[in-house]
Amino acid sequence: MKGTPLTDQIVEYMIELFPAEDALLRELRSAAITAEIPAIQISPEQAAFMQVFLRAIGAKRVLEVGTLGGYSAISMARALPADGMVTTIELDPFRAEFARGWAKRAGLSSKIEVRVGAGVDVLERDLAGSGPYDFAFIDADKPNYVRYLDLILPMMRRGGVIAGDNALAWGEIANPNAQDPSVLGMQAFNRAMAARPELQCSLIPIGDGMCVGVVL
Ligand SMILES: C[S@@+](CC[C@H](N)C(=O)[O-])C[C@H]1O[C@@H](n2cnc3c(N)ncnc32)[C@H](O)[C@@H]1O
Numbered sequence: 001m002k003g004t005p006l007t008d009q010i011v012e013y014m015i016e017l018f019p020a021e022d023a024l025l026r027e028l029r030s031a032a033i034t035a036e037i038p039a040i041q042i043s044p045e046q047a048a049f050m051q052v053f054l055r056a057i058g059a060k061r062v063l064e065v066g067t068l069g070g071y072s073a074i075s076m077a078r079a080l081p082a083d084g085m086v087t088t089i090e091l092d093p094f095r096a097e098f099a100r101g102w103a104k105r106a107g108l109s110s111k112i113e114v115r116v117g118a119g120v121d122v123l124e125r126d127l128a129g130s131g132p133y134d135f136a137f138i139d140a141d142k143p144n145y146v147r148y149l150d151l152i153l154p155m156m157r158r159g160g161v162i163a164g165d166n167a168l169a170w171g172e173i174a175n176p177n178a179q180d181p182s183v184l185g186m187q188a189f190n191r192a193m194a195a196r197p198e199l200q201c202s203l204i205p206i207g208d209g210m211c212v213g214v215v216l
Helices: 008-017 023-034 044-056 071-077 093-105 119-126 142-155 181-195
Strands: 061-065 085-090 112-116 133-138 156-165 199-204 210-215
Touching: 008 044, 023 071, 023 093, 044 071, 044 133, 044 156, 044 210, 061 071, 061 142, 071 085, 071 093, 071 112, 071 133, 085 093, 085 119, 093 112, 112 119, 119 142, 133 142, 142 156, 142 181, 156 181, 181 199, 181 210
Parallel strands: 061 085, 061 133, 085 112, 133 156
Antiparallel strands: 156 210, 199 210
């Protein structure tokens, strides 16, 4: 084993020492479970990492595909300046409304805009020409990740960053015999990120892994 494997004890240590989850986000998580929204949001240590990243690049405009209950959108919006904006796309109208409600409770209604629809449609139809964005977070249906990358790349500023969640594909990313369409989608996405001459990329092994690329 090269490097240090992230044990549960180490992850707990990271979350405790560098907290990104406050009482509101904890409440959001449990309200989402009550509302039968699956608990597939980013992990608290991913949220901390993204907040550091957003501040490091001076991000103001963020684009997200895959809102769920708004956990990542709220985490990101908190790391933006007062005039910053997270535009986030969600297929499921119930989840979109839930996320709007929690953005309001977090006092972030003016910094989080939830668009309802299929990611590809919203990007092509509603958000064409809406760039440049400083940061894009792809966290929706895995088979469409490469499509999202193709659509989002021209919308990014130079020095902006694209991040795709689940870059470790639940531990299956390096499996050459993978059949699951979501795993295949993530393998294709990581390969596409690595192959784009406009990007310099790295895979950050926190949570289920984030493939991040800076636009050259
Ligand atoms: C992993 S969750 C997003 C988690 C969220 N980013 C967070 O960390 O709080 C993926 C979300 O993408 C949504 N989704 C799935 N297919 C989609 C599509 N084609 N377009 C937009 N959203 C989609 C799902 O409904 C789900 O809420």
